[in-house]
Amino acid sequence: MSIRVTPLQSGTAGGSAVAVAGTFVSLALFLSLTAHIAARNVLGDVPVKYALVVGPVPAAVAVVVTTFGLNPLLGILLAVVLDGVAVQYLYGQSRGLTAYITFIHVVVSILLGTVLYGVLALWASAPG
Template sequence: MLLQTVTPVSVLGTTVLLALFLSVTAHIAARNVLGDVDPRRALYIGPLPAVISVVGNALELPAGLILLAALLVDGTMFWWSYERSRRAVAAMTLIHAVVTTLLAGVLILISILLASMPG
């Protein structure tokens, strides 16, 4: 059994990569709802939900609580970044959650296939 140690660098790397992933999927969600938008605005959305996820899991909080907090912050960041109506923000947040879940699932399955490749 391989025992992995958690270092500050690994936690920071995980948080940064998750924030970038969430920013990319936030841009996809914003484009889906609003059309052509500035991709730099999506960079404001990813970091806070990423921090909530990493800290919540480090503190071993219930997954439902972490998810609810991340979605609320996600919606707040969409509202702050794009300054749209509640309906548009709700649509962007929902689409962001769906796109993130689907893309993460695809990436996980690809990594499983690559790990099980013979040779």
Template sequence: MVGLAPAQSVPLGSVPAVLGTLLIAAVFYGVTAHVAARYVLGDVDFEQGLFVGIVPAAILVVGVWLLGEGIGLYVALIGALVGDFVAIDRIYDPGLKWSVAVTLVHYAVSVLLGTAVTSLFV
């Protein structure tokens, strides 16, 4: 009988694990940022969404890694929302009210898609 290989070959909290999580989160938030911006602003470049996605992913992953779970998660979440707004405002440059709209839609799309994807694995 062949032994089962562990699903994760690097220890939790190690630098490769954090970098892998950051890469997956950046792509996820990039795609959801593109969907949100396309819904609110119309025709936008996909690359802009990927650049926006790096900011909340980095703040969330590194924030939780450094601050820990619990209250650190909430601090990182608020920081990610602020960082997301700033990134959307700088990259798309749609104006204040449209930046707020894209940020809110991005948050909603991320929660909905994240919940749907997570429910597939739980």
């Protein structure tokens, strides 16, 4: 008895330009939201416009790494480092506080992403 495996994704570079742009924009907005939550958690009242600049940085790295089939661990490392650079440049904090904000951004992104994925998985599997 053989087990049939169906891939979830047939290829990484096969998407249309509209699909790639839509993925980038939705990921950038999600990461902007989580960046604002992280900065607000650490620094208090901060402008939203800074988070709207921070979010697209790791989103661009994710899209480029996926499109060109690069090493995902290298992509994650590069995204976190560039996220920290953007946070330090925009919020003007010390390196220690910048690292803390970046760490909180990563944690909030993972937690909120996991919850959203779970909700979407439950919604998709609901009887129709």
